[in-house]
Amino acid sequence: MNEALIKIGQRAQTAADQVALLDTTTKNQALVAMADALEAHQKDIVNANKADLANAVDMPKKFTDRLMVDQQRITDMANGLRAIANLADPTARIDRGWINADRLQILQRRVPLGVIGIIFEARPNVTVDATGLTFKSGNAVILRGGKEAIRTNTTLADVLRSALEEQGLPADAVQLIRDTSHELAQEMMNLTDYIDVLIPRGGQGLIQRVVKTATVPVIETGAGNCHVYIDKDADLKMATDITVNAKVQRPSVCNAAEKLLIHQDVAAKYLRIIAQALIDHGVQLRGDDRTRAIVPQIQAATTEDWDTEYNDLIMAVKVVDSLDDAIHHINHHSTHHSEVIITDNIERGRAFQQRINSACVYVNASTRFTDGGVFGFGAEIGISTQKLHARGPMGLDQLTTIKYEITGNGQVRH
Template sequence: MTLTEMGKQAQVAEKQLSQLTTLKKNQVLRTMAASIRKQTAEILAANAVDMKDAEKNGVKKVMLDRLKLDESRVENMASGLEHVAELPDPIGEVVKGWTTEAGLAISQVRVPLGVIGMIYEARPNVTVDAAGLTFKAGNAVILRGGKEAIHSNQVLVNALRAALQAENVAIDSVQLITDTSHETATALMQLTTYLDVLIPRGSAQFIQMVVQKATVPVIETGAGNCHVYVDAGADLQMATDIIVNAKTQRPSVCNAMEKLVVNEAVAEKLLPMVAKALKPYNVDLRGDRQAQAILPTITLASAADWGTEYNDYIMAIKVVANLDEAIAHINRYNTKHSEAIITNDYAHSEQFTKEVDAAVVYVNASTRFTDGYEFGFGAEIGISTQKLHARGPMGLNEITSTKYVVRGNGQVRK
C-alpha cells in the first residue's frame, strides 16, 4: 500500500472518529487493552526477534533497554490505554466563551488535529501510547517506527487494529508503515496533502533531520541534555539520592540526567558522596578542572561533553561560583527539556524556575518524572521542547486544536 493510499484512508477514518461518543471511544480503548494482553506471548516473541537482530547489529546494551519488552512492560502499555479511557475527553470542550457588543455569542471549542504522523526510533511502547492518545482525541495516526522494532510494532498494531475491527470502528484509525527505508520516511515527512502534523521522537540528530526534511508541520520532541544543579546550602543527602535516581534509574531515556552542576560552596563535600553512590553503577564521571581537583581519578571533560546527550552511564560535572553562573551554563548547553535545582533557598528556587529555559523545571525532585504517565496524562505522545502550540509532556489536550463557534440572530457588520 502506498503512503498516498494510507493518507486517504486515514482521512476517511478521522471523519468517523470525530463523530464517536466519549462512551464509545472509552469502550474501544478498553478493548485495545484487552487485545494487547491477549497477544502478550506473540508480542514478546516478536520482540525477542527484534532484540536478537539489534544485538547482532551492535546496538549498545543501554540502548537495548529502550527496545526490550517483558510482561511487565506489555501490561504497562495495556493499563496505559485503560488510564487514557478514564481521562476526560477533550473533544467538544468549551475552552472559553463570551458575548460581544454586537450580541454575538462566541465559543472556543476543542477539536481533533486530524491526521497525525508519528516517526520514531526503537521504542515499541510509543506505538501503543501514540495510538491510544490520538484515538481518544479523535485523530487518525500513521506510525513509522524504526527498523529495530519492526516485528514488535507489527504485532502491536495488529492487536490494536483487531480491537478496532471488533468494535466496528474504522480500522485505519491506526496504520503502520512497514517499509523502514529512509526514502519512505522522507516521503512521510512530505505527505502534506494528508498529514496535519508530524511528531518525531528520537535522538537530537534524528529530530533535526526530520525538521530539515519535513514539509508537514512538525512538533519537535525531546532530546534531553538534562542538568541537576546543587545549590549552596542544599540537603546533600537528598541531592545525592536525586542524582543517583536521575542518572541511573533508566539512563537511555530523554529525561535522564546527563550533567551535574555544583555550587563551589558544597562541591568538596558533595562530589565524594556522589562518586561513592554512583560507583556500583560504573558511571563514567567527567568534570571540569575544579571537579577533577576534588575527584582526581575522573576524566577531564572536553568542550563537546557539555552539549552531549549520552543516553548512557556517563555524567559530566561542572563546578560554578553561584546560581547565576549555573543558570547561564544550563541555558547555554541544555536542550530545553528538563532541569532541576536542589536547594533550601526559596528565592533561589524561584529564580531558577523563572530563568531556566526548559519545558519542565524541578525543585528538589528527579528529572525522571518528566513523563506523561507520571504527570497524570495516561501516556504521552512525546515531550515537546519547542514553544509553539505545546510544551512538555504531550497528552490529550496537546493533540487537539480549537475552532470558534459564533452564534448570532441576524447581525451584520457596519
C-alpha cells in the same frame, strides 16, 4: 510521491473524519477493547519482539532496553490505554463562550488536530501510547518506527487495528508504515496534503533531521540534555539521592540527567561523596579542571560533552561559581527539557524556576518525574521542548486545537 504512502494518507484522513465524530463512551470502550486485545495476544507480541532482539545482538544495552517488550511491559501498555479511557475527553468540552457586542454567540471548542504522523526509533511502546492518545483525542495516526522494531510494531499495530474492527470502528485510525527505508520516511515528512502535524520520537539526530527537512508542521520532542544543579545550601543526602536517581534509575531515557553542576562553596565537601555514589552505580564521570582537582580519577570533559545527550551511564560534572553561573550554563547548553536545583533556599529555588528556559524545572526532585503518566496525563506522545502549541509532556489536550463556532440571527457587518 509514493503511491502506497498517498493511499495511507487518504485512508487516515477518512478515518480521522469518522473518529472526530465519535462520542466519549464509544472511544473509551474501544480503548478498553484494545487493552484487552494486547493482553490476549501477549505471546504473539513477545515472540515478535524476541525476533527483533535476536537481530539487535550488536546493539548497545541502552538500545535493547528500549526495544525489549516482555509480559510486564505489555501489561503496562494495556493499563496505559485503560488510564487514557478514564481521562476527560478534551473534545467533549467547550473552553469558553461569550456574546459579543453584535449579539453573536461565540463558542471556543476543543477539536482534534486531524492526522498525526509519528516517526520514532526502537520504542515499541510508542505504537500503543500514540494510538491511545490520538484515538481518545479524536485523531488518526500514521506510525513509522525503526527497522529494529518492525516485527514488534507490526504485531502491536495489527492487534490494535483488529480490536477497532471488532468494535465496528475504522481500523485505519491506526496505520503503521511497514517500509522502514529512509527514503519513505523522507516522503512522509513531506506529506503535507494528508498529515496535519508530525511528531518525532527518538534521539537528537532523528529529531533534528525531521525538524530541518520536514515540510509538514513539526512538534519538536524528546532530546534531553538534562541538568542537576547542587546549590550551596543543598542538603548532602538529598543531593546525592536525587542525582543518583536522575542519572541511574533508567539512563537510556530522555528525562535522565546528563550533567551535574555543583556550587564551588560545597564542591570540596560534597563532590567526593556524590561522585563515589555515582561511580558505585557504574557511572563514568567526565569533569572540568576544578572537578578533577577534587576527584582526580574523573576523566577530562571535552567541549562536546556539555552538549551531549548520552542516554547511558555517563555524566559530565562542572563546578560553578554561583547560581547565575549555573543558570547561564544550563540555558546555553541544555535542550530545554528538564532541569533541577537542589537547595534549602526558597528564594534561589524560585529564581532558578523563573530563569531557566526549559519545559520542566524542578526544585528538590528528580528529572525522572517528567512523564505524562506521572503528571496525570495518562500516557504521553512525547515531551515537547519547543514553545509553540505544546510544551512539556504531551497528553490529550496537546493533541487538539481550537475552533470557534459563531451563531447569529441575521447580523451583517457595517
